[in-house]
Amino acid sequence: MRHTRSMTISALAIICAAGPAIARDFTIAAWGGNYQDAQRAAYFEPFAAAQGLTLLETTYLGGLAELKAMGDTGNVTWDLVMMGGTDAQLACDEGLLEEIDWEALGGGGELLPEAVQECAVGNVVIGNGFAYNASAFPEAPKDWADFFDLEKFPGKRGMTNNPTMNLEYALMADGVPPAEVYAVLSTPEGVDRAFAKLDTIKAELQLWEAGSQPVEWLVAGNVGLSTAYNGRIISAKKEGKPLEFVWNNHVYNMDVWAIPKDSPFKEQSVEFLKIANDAAAQVKFSERMPYGPTNTGATAMMPPDVVANLPMGDNIATALAYSDAFWIENYDALKERWSSWIVQ
Structure with a gap:
């Protein structure tokens, strides 16, 4: 209201x-x-x-x-x-x-x-990356490759129900350096590559709509790892919840x-x-x-x-700056593909 x-x-x-x-x-x-x-x-x-x-x-x-x-x-x-x-x-x-x-x-x-x-x-x-429950894994996940590694870090994966940032995460997990992400994503082959990487975790995806959900899911153990806003995770951590945010190659907007x-x-x-x-x-x-x-x-x-x-100092050194211009130009087409991909 x-x-x-x-x-x-x-x-x-x-x-x-x-x-x-x-x-x-x-x-x-x-x-x-x-x-x-x-x-x-x-x-x-x-x-x-x-x-x-x-x-x-x-x-x-x-x-x-x-x-x-x-x-x-x-x-x-x-x-x-x-x-x-x-x-x-x-x-x-x-x-x-x-x-x-x-x-x-x-x-x-x-x-x-x-x-x-x-x-x-x-x-x-605003830092957009992924988080985990520190009590869930003997070894902490460190990057997007870990986020997509279901064998090393088992459990469901929380992601927003939207292509924005998720496609960037997938390309970085597949080895694309942050500085090259939007150049790759601007090609049909790059889009295919991002969706192919997402295919590897699709069976374990749990889609969130509100920023509070990753915190709730991680604390309850409903997901192993989840994308999240840094502010939500840091606030929960200050409240005593055993959550950690992974800064490596996060996307900031x-x-x-x-x-x-x-x-x-x-x-x-x-x-x-x-x-x-x-x-x-x-x-x-x-x-x-x-x-x-x-x-x-x-x-x-x-x-x-x-x-x-x-999201400042060393935490932003390896980060990717979110491209508003890219998504203004490409959102409608990529959202349509995402929506079709989700229900397939």
């Missing part, structure tokens, strides 16, 4: 007297839950205090429908939205987002290269900040992005949610034991 939260920081007017009158508060749409709680502490509250404004929060449910409705009606009710990278690129292509003024943001040289986008600013790095087209608060949104790009602010977020920062300077500001549980 959608909810809103109003954060009154100051009695100052939301726009200075020289600016046009605006009949609503500065509004941010994000994912909600603990994720948004961490954003509030790291970004929302410092921004609202610095700008002397009332900030309204709401929940974004994914997709482009709401942004399209704002564009069609001219009633732009959001000023910033946190999106997945693929949706942000699609929205940018459709003219639903403002182009980012990277000069005003200092160029973005302190960020991971993938964070510097035409219409979005990468802010949260980004959640990004974007400014809806024709937001009346564009200037204030740019000021927000300056705070969101700050290393210390990103550290504050990652201390509350076990996802990584995009500011490369944040690593030196965190204790090694914290860095060890995040």
